[in-house]
Amino acid sequence: MAAITDPELSPPVPSLSLDQLHDSLSDPLLGSISFLNEVMGRYPDAISFAPGAPHPSIFTEINIDSYTRRFIAHLVQGRGLTEAQARRTMFEYGPSRGLINDLVTDALRRDYGMDIDSDSVVITVGAQEGMLLSLRALCAKPQDVLAVVNPCFAGIAGAARVLGLPVIGIDESSAGVDLDALRQECRAARHRGQRIRACYVAPDFSNPGGSRMPLENRRSLLELAEREDFYVLEDNAYGFTAPTAAEIPQLKALDVGRRVVHIGTFAKVCFPGSRVGYVVADQPVQAAGGTQLLAHHLAALKSMVTVNTSPLGQAVIGGMLLEHGGSLLELSSKKAALYRRNLAHLSHALDQNLGDVHPSIRWNRPEGGFFIRMEIPMRADMNLLEVSAAKYGVLWTPMSQFYLGSAGDCEMRLSCSYLTLEEIDEGVQRLASFLKKETSQPRR
Ligand SMILES: Cc1ncc(COP(=O)(O)O)c(C=O)c1O
Numbered sequence: 001m002a003a004i005t006d007p008e009l010s011p012p013v014p015s016l017s018l019d020q021l022h023d024s025l026s027d028p029l030l031g032s033i034s035f036l037n038e039v040m041g042r043y044p045d046a047i048s049f050a051p052g053a054p055h056p057s058i059f060t061e062i063n064i065d066s067y068t069r070r071f072i073a074h075l076v077q078g079r080g081l082t083e084a085q086a087r088r089t090m091f092e093y094g095p096s097r098g099l100i101n102d103l104v105t106d107a108l109r110r111d112y113g114m115d116i117d118s119d120s121v122v123i124t125v126g127a128q129e130g131m132l133l134s135l136r137a138l139c140a141k142p143q144d145v146l147a148v149v150n151p152c153f154a155g156i157a158g159a160a161r162v163l164g165l166p167v168i169g170i171d172e173s174s175a176g177v178d179l180d181a182l183r184q185e186c187r188a189a190r191h192r193g194q195r196i197r198a199c200y201v202a203p204d205f206s207n208p209g210g211s212r213m214p215l216e217n218r219r220s221l222l223e224l225a226e227r228e229d230f231y232v233l234e235d236n237a238y239g240f241t242a243p244t245a246a247e248i249p250q251l252k253a254l255d256v257g258r259r260v261v262h263i264g265t266f267a268k269v270c271f272p273g274s275r276v277g278y279v280v281a282d283q284p285v286q287a288a289g290g291t292q293l294l295a296h297h298l299a300a301l302k303s304m305v306t307v308n309t310s311p312l313g314q315a316v317i318g319g320m321l322l323e324h325g326g327s328l329l330e331l332s333s334k335k336a337a338l339y340r341r342n343l344a345h346l347s348h349a350l351d352q353n354l355g356d357v358h359p360s361i362r363w364n365r366p367e368g369g370f371f372i373r374m375e376i377p378m379r380a381d382m383n384l385l386e387v388s389a390a391k392y393g394v395l396w397t398p399m400s401q402f403y404l405g406s407a408g409d410c411e412m413r414l415s416c417s418y419l420t421l422e423e424i425d426e427g428v429q430r431l432a433s434f435l436k437k438e439t440s441q442p443r444r
Contacts, residue, residue, distance in 0.1 A: 024161040029154055032401040035382065039389055047427035048395040049414040052207060052370050057420070058335070059271055067319030068312065071100075074322055090315055094308040097299040098123025100318040104264075104278050107321060107328040113253045114262070120282035120295045123314060125306045126272075127237060127265035130279040132159045133298045133305065134261050135198070138231055139165050144197035145189055149177045151402035153207045153235065156200045166194070169404035174364070176213030177201050179220050186228040198231045198261075203251055204239035205369025208402045208413040212367060215248050222251065225259040231283075232260045240269050240332035241339045241368035258283050261294070266317045268370075268417075269332035274313040339370060342416035342424065346372060349428040357432060358439045363414075370417040373399060377439055380412040384438070392434035394427050 018026055036050055068090070075086035089099065098104075098121070105118040124130040135156075139146060146160050150169025160167045168185055171178045177199070186196050201221070203213035213221070225232050234251040242248070252262035265277040281294035302308070324331040347365055350372070354361055360377035378384065380398050389395050399411035419427060 022162075023164065024158075027158075027161050029158055029161065029401065033154065036397060039382075039385060040395060043389040043393070043395065046389045046393045046395045047423050047430060048418055049416075049427055049431075050395045050397045051418045052415050053272060053418055054268065054335070055418055055420065058338075062271060062316075062320075064316050067316045067323065070319035070322050071315040074318065090311050092311070094311045094314075095299075096303040096308050097121075097295065098278070098309060099311055099314045100276075100321070101278075103318050103321045103326060106326050108252075108262075108264075108280065111327055111329045112250055114250070114280065116252075116280055116282055120280055120293050122279045122281065122295050122298045122302065123309045124277045124279055124302065125275045125309050126267060127235060127263050127277040128155050128159065129302070129306060129309075130263040130265075130277050131156050131200075131233065131235075132163070133301050134233055134263065134279060134281065135159055135163055135165060136301055137294065137297055138261075139163070139197050141195075141197075143194045145194050147182060147185060147196045147199040147230075148404070149201055149206060149209065149211075150404050151208055151399060151408060152200065152404070153202065154402060156233070156235070157404065167404060168196075170199070172206065172209045172211050174211050175217055176203055176206070176211045177217075177221065179217060179224060182221075183224060183228070186224075186230070196228065196230045198233050199225070200233040200235065201251075202235040202237065204236060204242055204248070205366060205371075207238065207369065208371050208373055208397070208399060210364055210366030210369050210371050210373060212242070212248070218248070218251055218254055222254060222257065222259055226257050230259075234260050234262045236262060236264045237268055238369040240328070240336050241343075241370075242336075243340060243367055252280055266320075269328065269335060270317055270320055274317050276309060276313045276317045339417060340368065342419065342421070343368070343370070343372070345421050346414065346416040346424050346428070349425055350374075353428050353432040354435065357435050361435060361439075370415045372414045372416070374412050374414060376410055376412065376435060379409050381409070387438065388431075388434050392430045392437075394430035394434060396431075 024030060040048055040050060072086045075081045075089060076083055100123055101118040101121040105116055105121050108114045108116060145166045145168055147168050147170050148156055149172040157167055170182045170185060189196050203218060205212055232251060236250060239250060251260045262280040266274055279298055281298055283294040284291045285294055285297055320331055350363055358377055363372050363374040385398060397413040399408035399413050
């Protein structure tokens with residue numbers, strides 16, 4: 001009997017052509033993260049300043065089982081379920097809007113002074129899904145444009161590409177998005193027959209820029225949003241690392257006009273594998289059947305994307321919140337101290353080791369977040385990263401992948417989160433010898 005795989009008998013497999021697939025798949029942005037992971041995989045002994053992920057040692061303290069049990073007990077005591085019903089909740093599909101909305105709402109109200117109700121919260125599969133759903137819902141017309149700080153988090157630019165939305169970059173200074181440039185872009189878009197529908201910002205320590213928006217600029221941004229009729233997507237992934245958390249309120253806490261869609265994540269304050277994030281969307285939406293909040297519509301979209309966020313992931317996060325008195329600030333305080341210490345240590349180690357390597361080597365000194373950006377006098381591209389990894393055993397992220405358009409060619413991003421203090425010291429020494437040697441050679 002002929003084998004079914006006999007090439008003589010098998011029909012030829014038709015190949016797909018990339019240009020027949022969605023445009024976003026041809027965008028280098030979508031391949032850049034997997035390329036970085038691939039480089040890290042090939043150089044397991046290299047010290048990596050690349051990932052914005054928590055150090056793996058943090059996870060050893062997380063007892064998934066006991067947090068899940070804590071949340072199940074909360075369902076029994078707080079919501080009147082029987083033990084069997086509460087346990088079943090872990091195994092079944094769940095509501096698209098989420099299971100821990102009340103806990104997240106209480107924490108945001110208490111810790112950050114946000115005047116919100118739990119029906120304005122949707123629990124999402126990380127902040128990433130929150131961005132995707134918010135963009136899908138808000139950007140409805142062909143003329144709608146998303147404005148983003150430039151350089152900007154690859155996740156938001158990538159989500160916009162996947163949805164086929166036009167994106168424009170607004171320069172960022174150490175005080176966050178350039179408000180004059182944003183104002184001008186609103187006008188310019190209007191002249192082109194477009195409208196800036198939403199503007200993405202991370203007011204408390206952007207990734208990769210490290211900027212923090214002063215209170216005055218926050219108020220001005222909200223006024224501008226009101227005047228120019230756009231929505232602000234506030235990404236709060238790194239706000240917990242602020243040394244003076246209480247001093248500058250988040251945009252959502254200042255948002256009397258309901259212009260802000262606030263996006264948060266438990267990836268950094270708990271652990272990224274939970275894949276739990278949230279969106280606060282309290283904008284009323286009028287329809288023939290009555291008025292519902294935008295969160296309600298985001299949950300409807302979610303029901304066609306990921307259906308619901310894993311109940312097990314939510315249970316662990318819910319248990320962690322409960323174990324810390326329902327407070328995000330308490331839950332994150334140890335990690336915030338650790339990341340602040342790492343960032344200060346990295347900054348100090350750079351001062352000590354790189355101060356006199358080359359006059360064109362410069363870096364910023366953010367007060368929080370995970371990242372330092374550094375300018376170097378040569379192209380910081382994937383080829384140089386390969387040299388850095390193979391010859392010097394140190395990894396970083398090329399900044400160019402965070403820019404819209406061509407910029408950041410000679411910049412790298414250094415993350416402090418994935419390393420111990422000893423690794424930071426060793427990594428910076430490797431970085432110093434790499435930069436000393438490579439900047440002294442004629443090239444690039
Ligand atoms: C700016 C920013 N937003 C959000 C996230 C986290 O997203 P998620 O919750 O999908 O892991 C990250 C993680 O790298 C980030 O840097």
